[in-house]
Amino acid sequence: xxxxxxxxxxxxxxxxxxxxxxxxxxxIRKTYLEAIEAGNYKILPGNFYVRAFIKSYAEAVGLDPxxxxxxxxxxxxxxxxxxxxxxxxxxxxSRLRNTDKIAKWASSxxxxxxxxxxxxxxxxxxxxxxxxxxxSVDNNPPITDSRSNLEAGLVNGGDEEQAxxxxxxxxxxxxxxxxxxxxxxxxxxxxxxxxxxxxxxxxINNTKELSVxxxxxxxxxxxxxxxxxxxxxxxxxxKYNKGEQETFTAQNSLWIRMGNPSAVQIKVNxxxxxxxxxxxxxxxxxxxxxxxxxxxxPA
Numbered sequence: 001x002x003x004x005x006x007x008x009x010x011x012x013x014x015x016x017x018x019x020x021x022x023x024x025x026x027x028i029r030k031t032y033l034e035a036i037e038a039g040n041y042k043i044l045p046g047n048f049y050v051r052a053f054i055k056s057y058a059e060a061v062g063l064d065p066x067x068x069x070x071x072x073x074x075x076x077x078x079x080x081x082x083x084x085x086x087x088x089x090x091x092x093x094s095r096l097r098n099t100d101k102i103a104k105w106a107s108s109x110x111x112x113x114x115x116x117x118x119x120x121x122x123x124x125x126x127x128x129x130x131x132x133x134x135x136s137v138d139n140n141p142p143i144t145d146s147r148s149n150l151e152a153g154l155v156n157g158g159d160e161e162q163a164x165x166x167x168x169x170x171x172x173x174x175x176x177x178x179x180x181x182x183x184x185x186x187x188x189x190x191x192x193x194x195x196x197x198x199x200x201x202x203x204i205n206n207t208k209e210l211s212v213x214x215x216x217x218x219x220x221x222x223x224x225x226x227x228x229x230x231x232x233x234x235x236x237x238x239k240y241n242k243g244e245q246e247t248f249t250a251q252n253s254l255w256i257r258m259g260n261p262s263a264v265q266i267k268v269n270x271x272x273x274x275x276x277x278x279x280x281x282x283x284x285x286x287x288x289x290x291x292x293x294x295x296x297x298p299a
Contacts, residue, residue: 002039004054004072009037011061026056027195033057039075045193045203047077052196190271199230199255199285204268210254210288213247213267216240222259229287230255240264256286 012022023030032053035043041050054076055065069076189205204210214223225236225248232255236248242263258264261284266273268288 002075004068004075005037005039007068008054008057008061008063011058011063015061017061022057022060025060026053028053028056029194032194041077049193049201050077052201053194056196188269188271190268190273192274193289199287201287201289202268202273203289203291205291207269207290208251210250210252210290211247211269212250212254212256212288213245214240215245215265215267216242216263217265218242219260219263221261221263223264224257226255228253228255230257230285253290254288256288258284258286 012019017025019030019033022028022033026033032044032049035041036050036053036057041047044050044053051069055069058065058068186206188207191203191205193201193203195201212225214221219242220239222239223236224234226232226234227250235250235254236246240246256266258266266286273286
């Protein structure tokens, strides 16, 4: 057990708080609380969660979180930098230009494919059609030879039919092709991780893009959305009137602050965020973390 974990556990036991009670109070899983006491930070979701959960733990057992974090700052893992921040700082105008270039390139490719298709059709009907007509004329036997061909056919007909019947199964079997198996599509998972006493934290798996939908079903609500975390670029800041809804997408994690959360429904990639959590506090903060992005939540 680490020195920090021993101090936190001692403060908890002195106040007579069990791990189950501490879990209900901090909204942090019991396994994570045990890992903090043991100093085993590797099983936590990320370095940021280590710092956030230690703050919530210290505050819940009556310790000063700032003093604890300052005294044991060398023992607590540092938060990782956010690699997606550089990409998100690019001007939107450059993205639009890239989209226009792709659209022009696709149009040119489509036109070229259409021209090639017309050429193939003309070649098939003109060149191949002439060859087929000549063969059909040559293959018709003269009228004078029809009787001799008929007599030859009566003699050899049985053998030819048997030969044809024997070859057909082999041809049919060789022409069959098996269709490739398609890989199953994984469903997007939206998992609740915990809270640092001011922000609800969710992790989104099996997707490379966030799709967030606001629905002001029960009244007016002010909302602010930032890229990455609470220190990121402001993407949306507006007031939603009753009945209004909006959907926007992002390639990285998002931080959201709601002024009147009980009036709004929030869907993340089609998954409805638990409505009971919207009523627990006002204003309400939420951190949506993509599992393939290393992000920092608000301080």
